[in-house]
Amino acid sequence: MSETFEPKIIAFVCTYCTYAGADLAGTSRLKYAPNVRIIRLPCTGRISPMFILKALQKGADGVLISGCHPGDCHFTHGNYHARRRWMVFRALLDFIGIPPERVKYSWISAAEGVKFAEFINSVTEDIRKLGPFEQYTQLIEQTQAPASL
């Protein structure tokens, strides 16, 4: 490949911390990689593992999840539920056929515009190194067409 691979990354973020942090990166005119598409949710507690699977199934090369720091959740402890859910889900990623390094989890507060920009850049680089995520779509195609096996 002569062109550098531009990964597609979908971010699920909470509106109170990370979405506001992303806005702050904007108002501070920080520059970061344009590969991320943000989906705003009220709280990381709202993020279902199904969203992540759907994103990867629909062509995302990486997914990131970010919300308020522990103890800072606007909804007092939605992010703790998200963390617990993530711990279980992470352990299952391999089993479902997703390399765990394609799904990133972070805490970024409304004051951390710089951290947001740096995080996006580092995730984009990491996913770029991993290359396009095709194994999963292939797997789905195979399982949907067992006759061809």
Next chain:
Amino acid sequence: MAKIGVFICHCGENIGAKVDCTKLAAAMGEHPGVAVSVEYKYFCSDPGQESVKRAIRDNNLTGVVVAACSPRMHEATFRKACAEAGLNPYLCEIANIREQCSWVHTDNDQATEKAMDITRSMVEKVKRNNKLQPIEVPVTRRALVIGGGIAGIQAALDIANAGQDVVLVEREPSLGGHMAQLSETFPTLDCSQCIMTPRMVEAAQHPKIRLLTYAEIESVDGYIGNFSVRVRMKSRYVDINKCTGCGDCITKCPAKKISSEFDCGLGKRTAIYTPFAQSVPNIPVIDHANCIYFKNGKCKICSKTCQCDAIDFDMQDTFEDIEVGAIVVATGFQVQNNTMYGEYGYGKYPDVINGLQFERLASASGPTAGKILRPSDGVEPQTVVFIQCAGSRDPSKGVRYCSKICCMYTAKHAMLYAHKVHGGKTHIFYMDIRAAGKGYDEFSRRAIEEDEAAYLRGRVSKVWEENGKLMVRGVDTLLGRPVEIAADMVVLATAIIAQPDAKEFAKTIGIGYDEYGFYNEAHLKLRPVESSTAGVFLAGACQSPKDIPDSVAQASATASKVLALFSKDMLEREPVVATNNEATCAGCWGCVLACPYNAIEQKDILDRSGRIIKRVASVNPGLCQGCGTCVTFCRSNSLDLAGFTERQIFAEVMGL
């Protein structure tokens, strides 16, 4: 069939210069379900909003996507415009192509491509949006003000004077805060006590203000209009209803050598004490850690002295639950401990003091009765060196920000010193003079021109003791040469920092804070006195370093916000709440465990003869805050979150 209108805003050059809006509008116009796709320079402007309304009416739109700035900026604006055009406001969504696209990317093609993705994804979401109605909740017309310094007192008085009930909670034994410690105030040099104490008395005697001193906030539950606050009344060991404030106990107390917090360690107090003579309420407390009776089991001299039998050594902390509709946080600041600057010798040499200590020396009610005397030997200093920015604007050791008040109070200190010690010399090391404020620059000029303060632009590298003098070595960068001054006293203009427990406390109330522990406002410019939590407002230096006029102005602003909130019987709340499908709910109660607000109850489904046929979860929309944690928890997919339904989010993902 969906008929979505897409409105792409140039935001002047902000979006237009980076994103090809014409291309974006054309692409969106092709997207299935999009009936109108137009661009305009400023959709938030009056003609812009009018054009949105007209498009809704002319095309019978079923949904609107405005591709513009962050929804945190103008979601409310456009939802209101939609409502005015007869479209349910919750059928309007914002695609953020400014803060999260045009402002952060350099390549025009990539930015345009990303803007397309963002807008398309939002169109897909809006197709699945439902009409929602705002939820109405009642308002408790009582405000809680936390902190009894000048900001808290001002907020409490303003709210109370408008006829609403206020509970004013102060954790120290007396109202007053830092302002009560000050000697005279810039730029008028009026005595702080003289302007402060009447306000303290007014607050304490106000029929609409309930004053709770020596009390702390234990927990805060609920939401705007309906907070439930638990207050801990710390045991004073003095019955507030019996004590007359005669002060006999204080005079007789044998433990007299306790360092006074109010005098910043420059004076002494007793174990039973009021922080200062003009304390409000004028009722002492017993310092449990230093009381001889509590240490040795013997003494009780105060109890024997008291004519009113007010001393109660068995007193315990008590708790009270208070219902309030709004909260004003005015918890103030602290001064940084300068011991981290070993080169300045603070903490090592007693005559190196901080600005607040100088205030106590200069105060008529202070430990020296207003005479400027060295702490070490009580001699009047003939040469004083002031070091500004001792901690402020110092990313390596101190804090990065400017503490705002130090330039002014150092000029004031130099003036007070010149007025009290005739012939005394002052040298002030500074980085810049920041004297922005009404009468401020004139004031600092006066310190130089009339009171002969010698300003030296430069930093101090070392302070050491030699032959009874404090030798100060620094540099005068304007003359480009080193300076050495033999001083009798050194005053550090210490950085203003957040209260040491500010972050913990923010978690108790559920508000945001910055990296330093100062509380975050909802919008730096447009909503400076509101916290990110609805119904919680910020006044004074807990938000950022502030002088007295700014603190008072902000406090009055919070009062107007509180009064606006109290002007209605019912509050409208966003209808972003969880709903349950009772037909599929299996009654596993996972959601009950997940809910941070106890908003989910069990509900019995009865048959015609009144027998329970099923138990299901039921969401109380008044308590639900719409985090959606329960939705993700639900094993049977029965719960869903209005405004962020499963259908909507999956559609968003698919749209990308």
